Amino acid sequence: MARENQNQEHKAPDYLAWHVVQKGDKSFWNKVGAAWSHKDAKGYTLQLETMPINGRIVLRLPLEDTSEPSDDAGRA
Template sequence: MVNNQNENQTNQQSQNAPDFLAWHVIDKGEKSFWNKVGAAWKHKDDKGFTIQLEVVPINGRIVMRRPMDDPRN
C-alpha cells in the first residue's frame, strides 16, 4: 500500500506545476553557472515541501527559486 501512495504522490506532483525549482549553482570567479536539478511542491498543510532532485551535486550549492523568477538575473 505504501508503494501505491508514493506512486500516486509522484504522479500527482508531475501533473502539478512545482512551487519552486531547484538549481545547482557553481561559482567560477565572477561568473555563476546555474543548472536546473529538480523541483519542490508545498504540502497541503503548508508545513513542508516534497523535493524531487534529478541529480545530487557534490559541489556548489542548491538554490530554490519560484519558477517564474529567472535565476540568472
Template sequence: MADTRNKQQKTSPKAPDFLAWHVTQKGDKSYWNKVGAAWAHKDSAGYTIQLEVVPINGRIVLRQPIEDPREPATDQEGA
C-alpha cells in the first residue's frame, strides 16, 4: 500500500494577481520599471510579494496585470 500522506501535489504556476512597479519622478515625467509580482494567499488575508530588485528611492506600486492589446483575444464568440 502506497503512503500518500506527505506527498505534495504538483500544480502549474499561478499567474500573479499584481505586478510590482518601481516608479520614479523626474520633472514632469514618471518612469515605471517592473520589479516583481504579488500573489494573494489562499485565505485572502494577505499577499506574497516577490521582488527581483529592491529600489532605494521612488515608490513601489502594485497594479493588476493587463493583457497586451497587441495580442489577439482568445475568447472570440463563433470562432
C-alpha cells in the first residue's frame, strides 16, 4: 500500500474530489482530495485530505486553467 501511495504522488490524479454544500441558490465547492485509477482499470483509489460531515462529494476531471469548478458544475 505504501508503494501505491508513492506512485500516486508522482502521477497526476484522474479526478479531483470536491465537497459541495448547497445553500439556497448557491453551491459552495471545497477541494477535499483526489482519485487515481487502478492499473487494471477496474477501480479507483480515493484519497481524502478531510472528511465532510454534510453535503456531497463530487469527482470531477481536473481543470488545467482554474482551481475550482463553476457553481453549476456537477449539479444533478
